[in-house]
Every structure is written in C-alpha cells, then in structure tokens.
Amino acid sequence: MAVNFKGGCHPDAKKNATYKKPIDEMKSAAELVFPMLMHKGSPCGPIVEVGQRVLVGQKIAESTAEDSAPIHSSVSGTVKAIEPRINIDGEKILSVVIENDFADEETEPAADYDRFRTLSAKELASLVREAGIVGLGGSARPLSQKILAAEGRVDTLIINGAECEPYVTADNRMMVEYSEELYDGAMLIAKALEIRDITLAIESDKSHAIAEMHRVFAKKTGIKLCVVHTKYPQGAERQVIKSVTRREVPPDGTPYDIGVITVNVSTAVAVSRAVREGKPLTTRIITVSGSAVANPKNLIVKLGTPIGDLIEACGGFLEHPERVIAGGPMMGKTQYSLDAPVVKGTNAVLAFCRGEDKTEPEGVCIHCGKCVGVCPMQLMPVYIYRAYKADKLSECVKLNVSDCTECGCCAYICPARISLVSAFRAVKKKIEDVKKEEKVDEA
Template identity: 45%
Template sequence: MGLLTFKRGIHPPHGKHLSEHKEIEAYLPKGDLVFPMSQHIGAPCTPVVKKGDKVLVGQLIGEASSHVSSNVYSSVSGTVKNVTPMLTAGGTKVMSVIIENDNNYEEVAPTPHENFKNLSNSELLEIIKGAGIVGLGGACFPTHVKLNPPKECNIDTIIVNAAECEPYLTCDHQLMLQYSKDVTEGLEILAHMYPNAKIYLGIENNKADAITIMKAMLEPIQNIEVAELKTKYPQGAEKQLIYSVTKREVPTGKLPADVGCIVQNVATVVAIKKAVIDGKPLTDRIVTVTGGAVANPKNILVKLGTSLQELVDHCGGFKENPVKVISGGPLMGTALFSLDIPATKGTSGVLCLSSAEAAISEEQNCIRCGKCVNACPMFLLPYKLNSLVLRRDYDSFEKLNGTSCIECGACSFSCPSKRNLTQSCKEGKKQVLARKNNK
C-alpha cells in the first residue's frame, strides 16, 4: 500500500523536532490534584466522594450520569479536600473533586481479564465503559458509545488514528515506540470485537521508526496492518482519515459508522488494553510539553488531575516568557489564560510559544485569492462564511454548510491577509446551535 492521503489540506511547519526524540518520562505530582467531572463529550459525572473521604488510585470519584458520559477515577491516593467548581482549559468552571495527594499511591486491586477472547462484546463494552475511557486524541467522545454503533451499521473497517498531524505534538509517536506491545494487544481486542472488520493503524510517513516497529509487531496478525499516510494536515481528522484509507466519504450530517467505519485514537487503544487485560481504569495519559519558550521539552506520562504548571516546571520552566500557551496543538488547541489548571483526559499537549513562533500579523481585507478554499479539507468557502458571520447572517451560514467546519485552522493558516476565518466559523457554529436550542 503506497502513501495514502485526502484532498486539499496544508503543510504547516511541524515543530516536532523539539520533542520527537524525547522518551516518555513518568512524573509524580507534588501538589493537590483537581479532577473535573466533565472531561468528555456528554453529560457531566456525578461526584461520589465528599470532603474528608480517603481515596485510592483507581477509585471511582465521578460516576457517569447518562449513556453518553464517562466515569472519572482518582490517579492518586489521599484525602478529598473539597468538591467545588474549578476553572478548566476552556475558561469555564466545572464541578471538580480536589484531592490532597498522600504520595503513597495505594491502589484499588485491579480486575484483569488476560483471556479477553472468552468475553463477549457486551462484557468488553462494560469494562471499557467502567474504565472511563474516552477518545484521547482530543475529542473525548466516550469510547463505549463509539464501539457500539447502531445494529444497522455494517462495520467492516476500523481505523486507528496514529497520524498525529498536529504540529509540535509527539506523544502518540513516542507511545508507539515505547508501548508497541500495548498498542498491539489493544488492536487485538478490537479485532476480537469485530472479527469481520479490517483494522488499519494509520501513521504519517514522518514517523518512519514507528512505522517500522508497528509493521514488525503486526506482521504475524491477520486483518491488522499499518496504513502509511502522507504527512499533511489535517490527516488525522476523522473524515479525512477515512477517505485517505478507504476512499469513502462521510456525508454531511452522517457518522463514520454510516459508511462502515469506526475510528479510534492509538492512545485510546492502549487505554482499552490496560482496562481489559490489566484491569485498570484511565488514570493517566502522555502529554507533550513543548514550544520555543520551554527550557527542556518532554513527553511526560502524567497522572490526570496534575497541574499544568507542575509539568512546565518539570521541563525546567520557561527560558523566555511565552507569548501564548495552548492546551493541545497550535491549530486545534485551546489558548490558556493560566497554567493553574489540571491535566485532563483531553490534554495531549502544553504548547508554550515564543515570540518568534506566535507572531500574528494584523488582519487585512480579503483579496479573494481563493487560498482558503484550496486548503479547506471539507470543501467549504471559508472567505464567504467569514463574511456571513460578520454580517450575523447565520441562516445563510448554515445553508452554506458552515456547521460542517471541523475547525482545523487550515483556512486561517493559508490566508495571506491573515483573516480570522476559523474563529468566525467557530462563532457561526456556536450561534446556529444556540438558535436551535432556543426554539
């Protein structure tokens, strides 16, 4: 299979050289840990502990309140200091459990299932649901829901997203290099759940070492193979990845399952392995702390709830004051107002940009060059959608499929006039949704 790709897209500077050769380091938190009850798409969890309670590593502290929700577990042992709203990366306050770490890391006894092939799909889904696993690529959709599509959907393809196309981030790359056995076992669990499906591990060709290792690991296994992807952004976006691998197009308003596909992130697959085979819930994840302002960029195995400030300090702090700090990558991440917020299930990176990296030109008038149109992987008209949002014509915005925008930032990156195209599409989508909810 040659290099696979999608139509349109961009080639931004990748910035991965800062951390792509840094092996994963485990970090033990020093201060209190904060566990927001909403670290996923769907309904927030209900706290099941109260102030003064003693908790263990792997103990349930937030229980899913609906089908589309996800449990939250403590990543340390210690005492619950409070249950109160706390600020998160999105700038909103979320009900959270605050735990004082006793540094003993006493664990709840795990319930391993080494012979997972003896388990039914419903039993495996209950284990995955119970472990609080969500999409660790950043979307944070509950995994048990995604792995249980409507019965009328004939799933014949599972694509595991290891593209990691977002600039600067290298956590998934190092995950494959250092945890290739865990990746393989997670893939085998998916193969057991969907014996009639072909499974592809999609890796961009700028990760040649990961491709070599994973090909060797998967070579003896039937129906699982590496799909080598062309390095291009946003190669890891769900619909673009599906097209790259299968040449199937997911229609507007439809889901991957409607075209026979399920897409999971590679880190999510490892979390599935840990939940099923090791019997452990999701309590940690790998985070890339990087950027030109960081003294020593690293890939860190982080206990969920750890302060982002602690992670930056672990990397030697700042060698210069950052102009901007982002949770995630530069194109789809969220700009932070403070580092005094916790690492959550969706924290793939802490990007600290120097003045040279974060230089933003003043917005100019649109010159109708069409570069945004040529870059958009969703075949939209970003310049037109921008104009409609500025005029608050949200009906026309919706008619031009503005709600199909995946907020990848390709249009803004390619615009010579530095128009805030992605930002206006985000606002348009927000207003369309608000108007529908108010009807």
C-alpha cells in the first residue's frame, strides 16, 4: 500500500540540530503570562484575583463554552496582574500574569477516582477537559470536544507522529523518550471510544522513534506501526488519514464522518499523565532551533514562559535574527516581541539569521503549474490567484478556495515567489465577510 498522499513538497528538513538531543529542562522564568486563549476556540475568563497566591496545576481560568479548555498555572507564585499582554499572534489579549516564587508547590491531584478503571468516552472527555488538554500537534483544538464528537462514530484511531514541519523535533523526542506513556495514552483513548484499529503513523526519516516504538510494540500489542512517506504536510490531519487509511475527509466534513479520529503523539502522552497522575497540562515540549540560536535544543517548557526565556535557555542569539517564528517555518507566525508567551499549540520557536530562508521579491506568474502539482488538497492555486487578482470572488469559490488548509506548499514551490497563502487567506476572509453580510441582510 502506498503510504502516501498526492501532492506535497520536500522542504529541507534541517532537523539535525536537535534530532538526537534529549529533552532538556530549563530554568523557570521569573514572570509567566497566561493569555486567556491558549487554544483554538472560545477564550477563558480568569478565576483568580490580583495578589492571590496560586500553585502549580491550579486552575486560573475557565469557560463554560464547549470549544474551550481551562488554563492552569505552570508555576507557584502570586498573580501580579490581569491585563492585556502581547500573544504569539501579535495581538494584545487579556492575560493572567504570575510572578514565580520558584517554590514549585503543587496542588493536590485533581479528582479522586480509580486510576486504572476503563473510562467511558464521556468520563474521559470530562477528565481531559478538566486537565486543559488540547491538540498539541498545532491544531490546539480542545480534545474533549474531539472525543465527544467522535463517540460512537469512529472505528480507527490514528496517533499522529508525522512531524513534517522542518526544524521541529519535539514530537520525535516525545516518541523516543516517552514511548510507554504514549502507548498508554493511545490505549486510554481507544478503549474509551471502543476502537480496535489503532495506528501510529511515523515518517520514514525518524529511525530512532521507529526503533523505539518497535521495542515497545514487541511487548505490548494493540497498536499497529505505520511508516509513512517523509513529505510535507504528511502530519496534516487530512493527509495523514489519507496516507494511513486511504480515506478522504469530505470538504466541510470532519474525520469522524469517515470513521477516523487523529490524536497527536504529545497529546496522547498528556492524556496518560492526566488520567494516571491527575496532572493537568502545564508543560509541553518545544524545539528551539534556527541559524541564529547558539545552542538549539528540545526543551520541556512551562506554558506561559515568554519565548525570550527559551532563547536564553539555548544560549541566546548568535547574531540579531532576521526573523523569529513561533511554530514551524511552513505555518508558523513571525514575532516582533520576545515577550509573547508559549501556548499549548506552540511546538517550536525558531530564529533565522539573514539569508537562511531564500526569500526574494514577488515576480510574475509564469504559469508553470508547480503549485497545482504540490497542493495536497488538489486545488489549482495558480487559477485561484488569478481570480483573486481579477477580483472575481465567485470564481475563487468555484475553485474551492475554502478547502485550502494554508499548508504553504504552493508558496514554497512557486519559482516567482508569489505570496499565494496570504492571497488565499485574504480571499477566504472576503468570502466570509460577504456571507456574514448576506446573513445580516436576511435577518
């Protein structure tokens, strides 16, 4: 079976700097910032007050909305302020600022229950919700929402270890160092959703992780290992499902429609911790890399740590970087302040020197069709772009611009260096605006 999907590209992986480096601890920051939106979905509201003392693992913000996940303090200390602070999206949003007292005093583990009983889907959902667990592969959607939506509809669980973004090695190290927890977390989810068909997808270039998982699966059964083709964006949900099961998520549909749920490897580990130890999500693994970073590392980072502290933990900058990126180079966001804190979906912090990424001024489209060849959603970026330039929104809709996942393959491959992704973002926003207007008109 071809363990592959159509399209995609092969950006220079550049994972060597951190590929073999064990996950490192880092010194806690003096001040941690918890934006009220550390996931994708509805924001939380603070439930602590300025001056209040908080402990590690204490819930500091929550929301009743379904598509939300509570936020827990990752250190012990005092709430210094509740005010708008910059986040990695470059916006100022309401944040709880905590001054670290470096005591690392922990709360009592959450609920008291039999930690080795099989959980139902509803029980697991409420447990991971309380633990604040979201998709750690980058989607950052609340896991509880996923589990509830998948209940009774899925027959296949894919544990996604296809870490396709260049530079990033956080999930890879997770698989090498936390394989037992990974297995445990995967089985917990599978049992709760009554899934028999469990597959761990790993890209073929991650030989250490593959070897480690083979070792674990030799003793424990139930999970199949599927080595998938090394290609970007192999780790994207729709693409990994296609590669492993040959099924395709319909447009505007969800993986549950075709009986599949995907969970990132780091998320599975977080589930295991939440269930077995009662620990909420307060840390995550982050790769700090790029040519401007003195000593690239994989770090275990307390959520809320400003990205500047991560850079310092890696020896600081070699020279002033040309860009700093939160996330991978294909889909991450450039930063202009090192004060922005890491959130639940941050898998990497990268800093590039001048000239590391060969960006050039935008040229004219030569109609080479390379963007069509690489689009993993089988779109025709060249024609969407031309329709956008001609301001033909309806033509863009006909060309299914809404299917675009903004993976960046087309803009990566474009020999004329056209900013296709930002064009498509603009198109999608325009279409949404028009839809909203229509709704208002109807009302």
